[in-house]
Amino acid sequence: MIKMLVCDFDGTISGGKASLVTDFKQFIERNHALSFVVATGRTLPSICDGLSSGDYPAPTSIISDVGTQLHHGKVLSPDLGWHSNVQQQWDREHLEQLLECLPFVGDQNGLHQGEFKLTFEGKLVPSHIDAIHEVLADNNHKVDVTYSHDWFLDITPAGIHKATALSYLLDSLGIKPQEVVVAGDSANDSTMLTLPGVNAVLVGNHYPEVSHLAERPKVYVAKGHHSNGVIEGFEFWQRSHAVS
Known part of the structure; x- marks a missing residue:
């Protein structure tokens, strides 16, 4: 039995005709026993703006900032246990100093920065990514580097991403990974998709x-x-579980 649906936002449940959003909300409402979770690279204020921009269903939890933030319910209560775990591994000031010295690393938009996430925007090639890894390793920074949408470079604490936040959430709720459907469209979804x-x-x-x-x-x-693909995939896995 599928108990939870976890979706990336941009390009996954957003995009396409406005009617797709309405269809998706109705789908969630029909499956009222299903926990609906949004997992995004956006900051919390940004994803709240995104969800309010259309007739999206209200998530039971939001994993934001590429997994470094976790909030629950209508009032978006912060998960202090998760945030405490993330904070122990983060030296933002030094990371910014190192990365801003690299001429190719791109720009920082203040709207995309999180408490435990640095985001740079710009076109990078594989040699740039290798150079970033080298600089961080030389300075003993254990972080995760994610380049997605061929534009966004996200730096987060090592081992902190959408999948580890989701694993923490599942453990806290007593839900098995086999009872979860996860949907995404880009590289920053890879950890939870796998x-x-x-x-x-x-x-x-x-x-x-x-x-x-x-x-x-x-x-x-x-x-x-977009959300049509999410519904299609969910129904595929739901049928598969009914047969097995």
Whole structure:
């Protein structure tokens, strides 16, 4: 039995015709026993703006800032246990000093910065990513580096990402990964799409950077785009569980 649906926002449940959003909300309402979680690279204020921009269903929890933030319920109560764990591994000031010295690293938009996340915007090539890793390693910074949408470079504490935040949430709720469907479209979704046991969905409009995930047995590639693809993938995994 599927107990939780976890969705990226931009390009996954957002995008396409406005009617898709209405259809998705009705789908969530029909499956009223299902926990609906949004997992995004956006900051919390940004994802709240995004959800309020259309007729989106209210999530039971929001994983934001590429997994470094976790909030619950209508009042968005912060998960202090998770945030305490993240804070212990973060030296923001020194990271900014190091990365701002690299001429190719891109710009920082204040709207995209999180308490435990640095985001730079700009086109990078593989040699740039390698150089960033080298600088961070030389300065003993254990962080995760994620480049997605061919534009966003996210720096987060090592081992802190959408998948670890989701694992923490599942443990706290007593839900097994096998009881979860996860949907996404880009590289910053990769960790949760490949979390052992979960039933993953790549929406039809996914980025080439995650196309290789289609080779994995627990990844369903939807024909539908955006939220249509999410619903299609969810129903596929729901049927699979009913047969097994």
